[in-house]
Amino acid sequence: MARSYRWRGGGTNAIATVVLAAVVSCVAPIPARAQGASADPNPGNLTLTAGIDYTNAYLFRGIPQDDTGVILWPYGDLGIALHRGDGAIKSASVSVGMWNSLHTGVAGLDGLGKLWYESDFYATFGLGLGKGTNVGVTYTAYNSPNNGFLPVKEISFKVAVDDSGLGRASVKPYAILARELEGQADGGAGEGTYLELGAAPGVITRPRLSLTVPVRLGLSVSDYYEGANGDERFGFVSVAGVVTVPLSSMPTRFGTWNVHGGVEFVRLGDRNEAILGARSKVIGSIGIGLSY
Amino acid sequence: MFVMHQVRRMACAMTAGAMLLVGAPALAQDKDPNPGAMTVTASFDFLNQYMFRGIRQNSTGIAMWPAVDLGIATYSGKGGLKSLGVNLGTWNSLHTGDTGSDGASGKLWYESDFYASLGFGFGGGTSFTATYTSYTSPNGSYSTVKEIMFKLGVDDSGHLGKAAVKPYVIVARELSAELDGLTNGQADAGLNAGTYMEIGGAPGYSGKKASVAIPIKAGFSLGDYYELAGVDNKFGFFSIAAIGTVPLGGTTNFGAWNIHGGVEYQRLGTTTQAFNGGDKNQIIGSIGFGFTY
Numbered sequence: 001m002a003r004s005y006r007w008r009g010g011g012t013n014a015i016a017t018v019v020l021a022a023v024v025s026c027v028a029p030i031p032a033r034a035q036g037a038s039a040d041p042n043p044g045n046l047t048l049t050a051g052i053d054y055t056n057a058y059l060f061r062g063i064p065q066d067d068t069g070v071i072l073w074p075y076g077d078l079g080i081a082l083h084r085g086d087g088a089i090k091s092a093s094v095s096v097g098m099w100n101s102l103h104t105g106v107a108g109l110d111g112l113g114k115l116w117y118e119s120d121f122y123a124t125f126g127l128g129l130g131k132g133t134n135v136g137v138t139y140t141a142y143n144s145p146n147n148g149f150l151p152v153k154e155i156s157f158k159v160a161v162d163d164s165g166l167g168r169a170s171v172k173p174y175a176i177l178a179r180e181l182e183g184q185a186d187g188g189a190g191e192g193t194y195l196e197l198g199a200a201p202g203v204i205t206r207p208r209l210s211l212t213v214p215v216r217l218g219l220s221v222s223d224y225y226e227g228a229n230g231d232e233r234f235g236f237v238s239v240a241g242v243v244t245v246p247l248s249s250m251p252t253r254f255g256t257w258n259v260h261g262g263v264e265f266v267r268l269g270d271r272n273e274a275i276l277g278a279r280s281k282v283i284g285s286i287g288i289g290l291s292y
Numbered sequence: 293m294f295v296m297h298q299v300r301r302m303a304c305a306m307t308a309g310a311m312l313l314v315g316a317p318a319l320a321q322d323k324d325p326n327p328g329a330m331t332v333t334a335s336f337d338f339l340n341q342y343m344f345r346g347i348r349q350n351s352t353g354i355a356m357w358p359a360v361d362l363g364i365a366t367y368s369g370k371g372g373l374k375s376l377g378v379n380l381g382t383w384n385s386l387h388t389g390d391t392g393s394d395g396a397s398g399k400l401w402y403e404s405d406f407y408a409s410l411g412f413g414f415g416g417g418t419s420f421t422a423t424y425t426s427y428t429s430p431n432g433s434y435s436t437v438k439e440i441m442f443k444l445g446v447d448d449s450g451h452l453g454k455a456a457v458k459p460y461v462i463v464a465r466e467l468s469a470e471l472d473g474l475t476n477g478q479a480d481a482g483l484n485a486g487t488y489m490e491i492g493g494a495p496g497y498s499g500k501k502a503s504v505a506i507p508i509k510a511g512f513s514l515g516d517y518y519e520l521a522g523v524d525n526k527f528g529f530f531s532i533a534a535i536g537t538v539p540l541g542g543t544t545n546f547g548a549w550n551i552h553g554g555v556e557y558q559r560l561g562t563t564t565q566a567f568n569g570g571d572k573n574q575i576i577g578s579i580g581f582g583f584t585y
Binding site: 042043048076080151255 | 326328341436
């Protein structure tokens, strides 16, 4: 029987997604505001986003990975703005990046003798359409340097709507459909297909502080949450509160830095509950981020 | 017999050399899209052979080297300390041959290195850099090697112009010898963690449309770096190369891109010759592209 941490991981898990999204969305407006002040240290087409987070537990799409010891998530993303226009396609971009999970507990040093549990590489092609609609396709290779899980290769599609035009009523809904090409997140019998529906409304959006309340629902379209009773449709539902505080009001020569932290409540399906040994989990995280 | 595992760096040297030569002249011509304190450098190279400090890493197939580096200029001044910089990066080697997708693991990703450097720039073009590197093998070809390296270099182009040779010396010490059933955390798979020294220079010519560098270097063991059958052989390798770099246009909003390629000849010592199947010589060809932003 596989050990608990062997139910492999995958790049952006629950809170990682929350924090990453929050970091990008909260940080992005700041350079824009500062443009008039000609303080942008990087007016070109490449954008670097990076950070490191600490968390008490790692659940990948509701699938428990580890909740012992210290868990650190260093990540970096290079975004390339390929096109901006006023036609049907408002923007086109490519981003490549790495996401990592370092563990001192059972999935890392204490259990496998090595810290580096997960290393993911991804590449995304995104298009910005009218009315705030964005579509993207992402290829992700999930690897485990300490052999905590077998490699997984996945392609995912995302549709998101930035309805910020609605002001405080905006919810920024999105849907993700991911298909495993090789390997499996659940360690089951067949490659699975995953569907995530979510939204990330911003409750407070101020220059010196932002609070977002991401809500997510993870479902198996087929074979994504395989357990003793076959494939379970419901994987998890989560709600989080993420606070981001910029460390400066204007971009510096070193970009725009922030401190962010959040708490996420995750309610699991039967299959994931059986692995975790609990129906729900509260996950806390804190980290620093950079956008340049 | 141990595998020809272990790591690179000649790769880095070649790429970095190419980058340095390319970048400067062309960059100054156009508007800089990134006037801040951070610089991204990346490259992707194809080679017929991967030799890490003279130690052969693959016998068949090709090697591909994707690499990315983030440089942070933390300080610049006019005092004794002219500059202070931090670099973080990853360097990778993907193999199609016997130590990659055609090998026992069936996996392409032979090597993945993470490094962090702290560099000090002094007067007269003198620089001192300390680098920590973790060499890992995603396809399990060798065990992780951790190393601390110190480099002293002189950019004498301010004094000698086109006659500059840009000499440098490197001393690297393996920090750990992890035992994980593969090898023992050493480049030579020997009995003890080793200490390496490299002496080199990179004279070259840089024009508006192209540049050429002639890197020369020699690698030695200061202690247990080139172990063979219990004997540490001092001389590891001597290398001379020619690297041409052609900028792809000027600097745009996407940075400054280039295409580069080169040929390197290596003369191997006793240990490295044994690792090379008994062949005393090795020719390496490479071509790739890179960018600085």
